[in-house]
Amino acid sequence: MALLEVDDLSVVFTRKGEQPVVAVDGVSFDVDPGQTVGLVGESGCGKSVTALAIMGLLPRRGVRVSGSVRFDGTELLGLPAAAMRDRRGRDLGMVFQDPLSSLNPVVPIGLQITEVLERHRRTPRKKAMVQAGDLLTRVGIPDPRRRLDEYPHQLSGGMRQRALIAMALACRPKLLLADEPTTALDVTIQAQILALLAELVRAGDTDLGDTDLGDTALVMITHDLGVVAGLCDEVNVLYGGRVVERGPRHPLFAAPHHPYTVGLLASVPRLDGPRGQRLSPIRGSVSDNIPWTSGCAFAPRCPNVLGACTSVTPEMEFGPDERLLRCHNPVPAPQEVRA
Amino acid sequence: MSDVLVDVDGLKVHFPIKRGIVHDRTVGYVYAVDGVDLAIRRGETYGLVGESGCGKSTLGRAVLRLSEPTAGRVVFDGTDLAQLSGEPLRRMRRRMQMVFQDPLSSLDPRQSVQSLLVEGLRAHELDRGAEATAARLRELLDVVGLPANALRRYPHEFSGGQRQRIGIARALTVEPDLIVADEPVSALDVSVQAQVLNLLEDLQAQFGLTYLVIAHDLAVVRHIADRVGVMYLGGIVEEADADALYTEPRHPYTRALLSAIPVPDPEVEDRREQILLTGDLPSPAAPPSGCRFHTRCPWRQPSRCDTERPPLREIRPGHRVACHYAEDIAAGRITAPTGLSASRG
Numbered sequence: 159m160a161l162l163e164v165d166d167l168s169v170v171f172t173r174k175g176e177q178p179v180v181a182v183d184g185v186s187f188d189v190d191p192g193q194t195v196g197l198v199g200e201s202g203c204g205k206s207v208t209a210l211a212i213m214g215l216l217p218r219r220g221v222r223v224s225g226s227v228r229f230d231g232t233e234l235l236g237l238p239a240a241a242m243r244d245r246r247g248r249d250l251g252m253v254f255q256d257p258l259s260s261l262n263p264v265v266p267i268g269l270q271i272t273e274v275l276e277r278h279r280r281t282p283r284k285k286a287m288v289q290a291g292d293l294l295t296r297v298g299i300p301d302p303r304r305r306l307d308e309y310p311h312q313l314s315g316g317m318r319q320r321a322l323i324a325m326a327l328a329c330r331p332k333l334l335l336a337d338e339p340t341t342a343l344d345v346t347i348q349a350q351i352l353a354l355l356a357e358l359v360r361a362g363d364t365d366l367g368d369t370d371l372g373d374t375a376l377v378m379i380t381h382d383l384g385v386v387a388g389l390c391d392e393v394n395v396l397y398g399g400r401v402v403e404r405g406p407r408h409p410l411f412a413a414p415h416h417p418y419t420v421g422l423l424a425s426v427p428r429l430d431g432p433r434g435q436r437l438s439p440i441r442g443s444v445s446d447n448i449p450w451t452s453g454c455a456f457a458p459r460c461p462n463v464l465g466a467c468t469s470v471t472p473e474m475e476f477g478p479d480e481r482l483l484r485c486h487n488p489v490p491a492p493q494e495v496r497a
Numbered sequence: 498m499s500d501v502l503v504d505v506d507g508l509k510v511h512f513p514i515k516r517g518i519v520h521d522r523t524v525g526y527v528y529a530v531d532g533v534d535l536a537i538r539r540g541e542t543y544g545l546v547g548e549s550g551c552g553k554s555t556l557g558r559a560v561l562r563l564s565e566p567t568a569g570r571v572v573f574d575g576t577d578l579a580q581l582s583g584e585p586l587r588r589m590r591r592r593m594q595m596v597f598q599d600p601l602s603s604l605d606p607r608q609s610v611q612s613l614l615v616e617g618l619r620a621h622e623l624d625r626g627a628e629a630t631a632a633r634l635r636e637l638l639d640v641v642g643l644p645a646n647a648l649r650r651y652p653h654e655f656s657g658g659q660r661q662r663i664g665i666a667r668a669l670t671v672e673p674d675l676i677v678a679d680e681p682v683s684a685l686d687v688s689v690q691a692q693v694l695n696l697l698e699d700l701q702a703q704f705g706l707t708y709l710v711i712a713h714d715l716a717v718v719r720h721i722a723d724r725v726g727v728m729y730l731g732g733i734v735e736e737a738d739a740d741a742l743y744t745e746p747r748h749p750y751t752r753a754l755l756s757a758i759p760v761p762d763p764e765v766e767d768r769r770e771q772i773l774l775t776g777d778l779p780s781p782a783a784p785p786s787g788c789r790f791h792t793r794c795p796w797r798q799p800s801r802c803d804t805e806r807p808p809l810r811e812i813r814p815g816h817r818v819a820c821h822y823a824e825d826i827a828a829g830r831i832t833a834p835t836g837l838s839a840s841r842g
């Protein structure tokens with residue numbers, strides 16, 4: 159059984175006097191213990207709202223959530239607030255893009271970590287302080303004893319993100335959700351944080367002692383295809399609130415089959431590619447999307463569009479190479495083109 | 498006519514840090530740009546990269562004389578901008594325009610596209626009657642790929658990519674020679690960035706524009722630029738042709754920066770050797786002595802690195818590096834301690 163099973167998750171924001179906003183429109187994916195799963199897509203495709211729905215962090219009012227989020231066999235949607243809070247501290251950790259907004263500005267870093275340990279693990283204060291120091295060392299914060307007494311604003315952006323990761327990991331969660339954890343950071347600092355995350359979730363190749371995570375699963379949310387290519391076992395490409403393509407990273411990047419994935423990869427300049435080649439952008443923008451209920455949301459921008467695309471909603475089905483796809487006219491594999 | 502359009506010489510921009518309520522005491526300086534020499538040739542694209550706060554935008558603004566240099570000079574088409582004021586400065590300004598990162602915040606939301614574009618023409622007395630102006634506007638919309646009915650609409654009615662097109666059209670109204678584009682695509686969706694990059698390339702070919710493109714995304718800069726300057730803490734540490742910079746980076750910082758960038762290809766990712774820098778970027782208000790990079794440099798030598806600032810020197814034609822030991826590092830005579838580089842496999 160998968161650790162996390164997200165099935166047909168939908169989130170609709172309803173505000174009086176305004177059109178409802180369908181932020182997530184039937185997202186499904188699984189995460190196995192120890193697995194790193196990527197959710198990749200452009201701004202507004204529903205990545206953060208998906209993460210917030212899983213964590214039970216959406217506002218209670220003005221939001222309609224449907225579908226199912228099962229964690230370790232338990233349905234999380236509709237769980238009482240207290241039970242969810244308990245889960246969140248113990249089994250589910252989350253790291254956000256902007257660490258400042260998720261750290262308490264008036265509480266020293268050390269106390270923020272020990273609070274988590276005291277509440278969810280019933281660790282006595284003294285022991286928790288020692289563990290907090292170990293955790294800061296573990297995430298690569300130099301001089302951790304001094305840092306424990308410091309406030310978030312006294313840390314650099316990269317160090318804050320490390321502190322937040324330390325907090326999320328304090329209770330050794332089974333699942334860590336990271337929503338654009340490096341987007342606000344410089345690329346050399348991003349490299350440090352990604353290396354840290356990769357090392358933390360890598361199953362049992364080193365003995366990490368008390369902070370060993372063994373088979374912590376990681377859900378990595380990002381718009382950066384490069385980050386996904388290096389880190390994720392399984393990749394979900396989102397478009398307009400739905401997963402449109404899913405597969406293991408090697409075959410998916412070698413032969414993407416959804417026209418959107420293909421277009422996305424062709425439109426980013428590659429650092430290691432030949433220079434002087436013209437980029438092939440995807441035409442239009444997300445504002446051209448049609449609703450999923452009347453066909454494929456990507457149809458107005460899609461070079462492969464068929465008549466059916468604007469009248470029949472494509473289902474998630476196995477396409478070429480046994481790839482899961484939501485598309486009426488997938489892009490064939492490169493060798494099939496040659497044949 | 499010299500082939501250099503913009504010549505930047507010993508440029509410094511220091512911002513005073515003030516304290517005190519009654520007496521504004523200057524307690525220090527932010528050394529945002531601290532001694533930059535560079536030349537931009539006519540018709541080329543010069544790319545400026547570097548991490549947040551290294552001084553890219555300040556340099557770009559100083560080139561346009563939107564910020565006052567503390568020292569040094571900017572010579573535009575043979576004229577030292579500091580010598581100009583009033584009408585001659587205004588006329589010179591027409592020839593250099595800026596395109597900003599966030600198209601929405603740089604466009605007045607209450608102005609229609611038409612009035613945004615006409616404003617530029619008026620400011621430089623380029624509106625020659627209603628008919629000529631209307632024709633010019635249609636032409637502008639056409640070259641940036643916006644529909645003719647865009648004129649009556651307002652910025653918020655457009656997508657991010659379209660707004661960036663409006664920003665570019667506005668820069669083009671006055672027929673500039675130089676466009677400084679500060680992070681022109683970083684606020685845009687990935688799939689839309691390519692549209693704007695292609696547009697910039699087309700316009701350059703069509704109008705013979707010279708570009709200074711500022712961006713933190715090295716893949717973007719490598720794609721669009723002919724030559725690239727890498728900035729670190731207020732100074733240029735390496736400058737080379739775009740190809741040479743990426744195939745043969747010679748400054749330790751450039752090497753680390755290039756090695757840190759994820760590539761959307763798992764095959765490459767599994768093999769990518771990373772030079773992981775330890776520590777954070779020092780503050781530009783208290784830059785390290787000697788080589789500004791010495792606090793994070795894996796190749797740092799005890800002899801000169803922390804005392805002597807390495808000048809930007811030419812190590813072969815067209816390739817300049819500010820590192821005392823660039824040749825020794827390239828030849829393998831100086832090696833970084835092991836454990837600093839990590840493979841991701």
Ligand SMILES: Nc1ncnc2c1ncn2[C@@H]1O[C@H](COP(=O)(O)OP(=O)(O)OP(=O)(O)O)[C@@H](O)[C@H]1O
Pocket residue numbers: 171179180181182199200201202203204205206207208381
């Ligand atoms: N509280 C809210 N009320 C109304 N609409 C919302 C709310 N939060 C998000 N949305 C909308 O839901 C959609 C999905 O938003 P979400 O934040 O999940 O996108 P994202 O994929 O995380 O994008 P980004 O890459 O920009 O972070 C967007 O159209 C957004 O405008």
Ligand SMILES: Nc1ncnc2c1ncn2[C@@H]1O[C@H](COP(=O)(O)OP(=O)(O)OP(=O)(O)O)[C@@H](O)[C@H]1O
Pocket residue numbers: 512513527528529547548549550551552553554555556713781
């Ligand atoms: N008007 C100002 N007054 C004081 N300090 C300033 C001013 N403008 C910029 N700075 C400081 O100068 C330094 C360089 O800033 P600049 O905006 O040029 O960096 P940048 O390379 O463009 O960074 P980013 O990639 O984040 O845009 C920063 O430390 C910044 O805080």
Ligand code: SF4
Pocket residue numbers: 748749750788789790791792794795796797798802807819820821822823
């Ligand atoms: S001069 Fe020294 S510290 Fe600076 S980059 Fe070169 S080796 Fe490193």
Ligand SMILES: [Mg+2]
Pocket residue numbers: 205206207337338
């Ligand atoms: Mg988001």
Ligand SMILES: [Mg+2]
Pocket residue numbers: 553554555679
């Ligand atoms: Mg800037």
